[in-house]
Amino acid sequence: MTDLTVDLPGLHLKNPIMPASGCFGFGREYSEFYDLNKLGAVIMKAATGERRYGNNTPRVAETPSGMLNAIGLQNPGVEKIIETEVPFLAEYDVPVIANIAGSTLEEYEKVAAAFNEAGSVSALELNISCPNVKEGGIQFGTNPEMAANVTNRVKKASNLPVYVKLSPNVADIIGMAKAVEEAGADGLSMINTLTGMQIHQGSRKPLLANKTGGLSGGAIKPVAIRMIYDVSQHVSIPIIGMGGIESAEDVLEFLLAGASAVAVGTANFQNPYVCPEIIDSLPGVLAKYGFQSVTDAIGKGHEDER
């Protein structure tokens, strides 16, 4: 029997597969397709201090092996999420990770503190990288001092382990990772979307109402792998990997690069069963490439270190 379990700060995972933030809502819709108990964990859609309506539509566009999204952090606000969504997910025997976002340090603190008090949430994912919100988001994610600062403040505002979600839109991803590690991050989530745009020939303007959007899907997988490979050599906190995962082979590639667990985003839209299907095929794929367990494979793509 292949051992799929992974233990990370605050998270005992029965398998390393979780849906990525924003691609799974709060689980309700996908719970109609399968039993969420199959999942390693669930990462909820971003929560902000107050309800946000988000951007105008169109909010998504299709690109070669990928898509752009500019949802704009639409969510009912942290209080409403704690009231109506967390209890729904708490029914399952699956760790829940709350993705938190904000336009100011105070908003991050407020959201973190609220989840801390609420209970039923196992960890926070700090979204410092959502490139769609003009105020705050982009700066937190591309400036190491600001990233360290928000990490530090969120750590103080709550007792939950904090996974900082890094933006790939930077020249020095290692510098970013080290900065948030020093500031107390318990883990990293990487990568968020690359900023992109599509222009519509007919209307002669950007297709998304927000003009730019975040590129996700298979197209960005090589960038994610490179960043995880590089960062994992320079930090000692674990990494939840994501960016274009569609299959158990992709999961293994992320584990080899240095991720300890993974999140699946865009692929849920193509196939709502993608997470349980990956979980079912993972033991076979691990065995095929000579691994007895998930932990056995983590970081094994670093030839120099062997």
Next chain:
Amino acid sequence: MTDLTVDLPGLHLKNPIMPASGCFGFGREYSEFYDLNKLGAVIMKAATGERRYGNNTPRVAETPSGMLNAIGLQNPGVEKIIETEVPFLAEYDVPVIANIAGSTLEEYEKVAAAFNEAGSVSALELNISCPNVKEGGIQFGTNPEMAANVTNRVKKASNLPVYVKLSPNVADIIGMAKAVEEAGADGLSMINTLTGMQIHQGSRKPLLANKTGGLSGGAIKPVAIRMIYDVSQHVSIPIIGMGGIESAEDVLEFLLAGASAVAVGTANFQNPYVCPEIIDSLPGVLAKYGFQSVTDAIGKGHEDER
């Protein structure tokens, strides 16, 4: 008759289509498929001061809607190129752009000066962004002061117009563009490849011998469009656009974003005739979307400015 001509510093283009550096060698191989006189211009493979052998193989990998390459600037050195390749291309009635690379400022100067003296070259494309060579390349392309410095030195070393080729692996592409504009760049080329990696499950190590490689092809088109759109609002020098172009519709998207001409790279590998095919279908596509000429379409995707 749709007017395809574009006039850029040092370049009178009969149409805006040119093969991208490194994807077309010095034109010999593709001249067996079609008459190079059809092209708007030719951008030669990178030239360095001395002959370089490049990286070990494997040098390429396939990714979703894209590829990774780590050729490593293999080339016979600037003198040999001037002796044997430039005369071959000079036979055609097509402007030749020399892509120049180096590990030191002095090497850049030397290569620029050599092309300047040689004649038959209409412009230089300054490759400050090739992510594959450990010494120099990556730093020039991600640090605005260093980019400005090399631009300035190359401008002084030659009288040819200089197009600086920007790396997309930065947080602030506008800052990079402004820095090289101020340093005297006559135009910009964007984008070069995004740094990526693929890990081979079987061998448990990065597939490319160089480990990381440059991601090109359709996968990166949304990133290229976003960067060109943003930069074209902040500089007044023209942009040669590239990154995932495969069709005349793609070309129009780049023109709308703000590019004045385009280069086609990876698509040549799938279809050696892609450049002449795009040139043939461009008038129809421009007409379909209501444009009388190429210049008519440049920058027209900026709705705010209309």
Next chain:
Amino acid sequence: MKKKVMLTILDVREIALDTVEMILENSYIAETAVPGQFLHISVDGHTLRRPISIASIDRKQHTITILFKKVGDGTEQLAAYQNGMSLSALGPSGNGFHYEASSLKTVLLIGGGIGVPPLYNLGTELIQQGINVISVLGFQSKDCVFYEDKFQELGRTIVVTDDGSYGQQGFVTDHLPDKALCDYYFTCGPIPMLRAVTNALHEKSGSISLEERMGCGVGACLACVIPADNADGYRKICKDGPVFGASEVMI
């Protein structure tokens, strides 16, 4: 309940300019779908699924029909699929048209272009319930007209073309029958048409069917929202819609 299903293509044919009719076999969809619902169809090599309305249902033959216009890569490619091939789809998706049959005597169906198909499905259901149907169908030009005879079989049908090359010339709102004749309207088509129709018929109640670019198609990603006058401030077209009461959302 919506499922992920495979449908077998029994027939594909172009029935008007760039307009393709496709007959698909799947017993689950044919048994459970209601008019106004859609299939979220996967097209090879494309990241996102394409939403296409169900245009008619044959519960006995276990088949459904979809009609779509070739407007881009995905629909072009779908049009090239061959008989016998399989399509992956999520469905039946969305809410479908809802109405109280007992309160309706005559309803108006107002369709524009590729918004016409779901109304055909609805129309056949309405007349089975003894409700009279008057249809006003707008197309760009003669080449684009389809299903006129099928709608004629349901009841009085007015065809309108933008350029007057067939039927009446103008917009559907220029050729609506006397409003007093009908109790309710259903409309589907491009947003400007929907706006014109809801304005012209503002004193009547009616339902509109909306389109928006979708991510998940199941209600999870919030790609397809439309502002609404409810507690959340929005509705999701893929899940709460695509059919809404005409005054329920803000178009």
Next chain:
Amino acid sequence: MKKKVMLTILDVREIALDTVEMILENSYIAETAVPGQFLHISVDGHTLRRPISIASIDRKQHTITILFKKVGDGTEQLAAYQNGMSLSALGPSGNGFHYEASSLKTVLLIGGGIGVPPLYNLGTELIQQGINVISVLGFQSKDCVFYEDKFQELGRTIVVTDDGSYGQQGFVTDHLPDKALCDYYFTCGPIPMLRAVTNALHEKSGSISLEERMGCGVGACLACVIPADNADGYRKICKDGPVFGASEVMI
């Protein structure tokens, strides 16, 4: 001269474990190709073309045969192509085997796994020129063996399997015939086998056929270079090769 051509698939069948034989029709390729050349084949939805050797040529029927092993996405997908479908390829690509027929009496063909196919093409040509052929073919195991009878028709043939499940057990180099019997050798297969063969036969001259991941396949991108002892310091496998003199390149 290499061109971009469309080939029609006449037949696809699995002839050994994961090993597919495909018969393709195209008069240009069938007329101009020589043994050792390859086709650079486009597989739907993949950025890069796949290089596959030409395994035999029927100049009269205007057909060629390729043999490939399903080792990844591209070859899996190619194996699923149906009769009647078209394939886009660049070809005939590369240089092919060169030899001076007049100076050869008996040659040795040494193939490993999916390196065997181009040698079959060469073998048929050699015997037409009156040259004797001895073949040593290595496979992983019994399931993987193919074309043994075809090679038997050309001359003496020794089949070797890694696990001894068929023919001789061991590596091809363990079962080479007496070197004195032959004037020249041609070999194609995995790099470790090529190294072993060139070492074992270092006193003989021979040609080796090489593989490398390719970008352009036409000589422009320098993806496929191999260090060589010439002025440039390298040769391109796609253009200068895939066949090289055994001492010409450094493997």
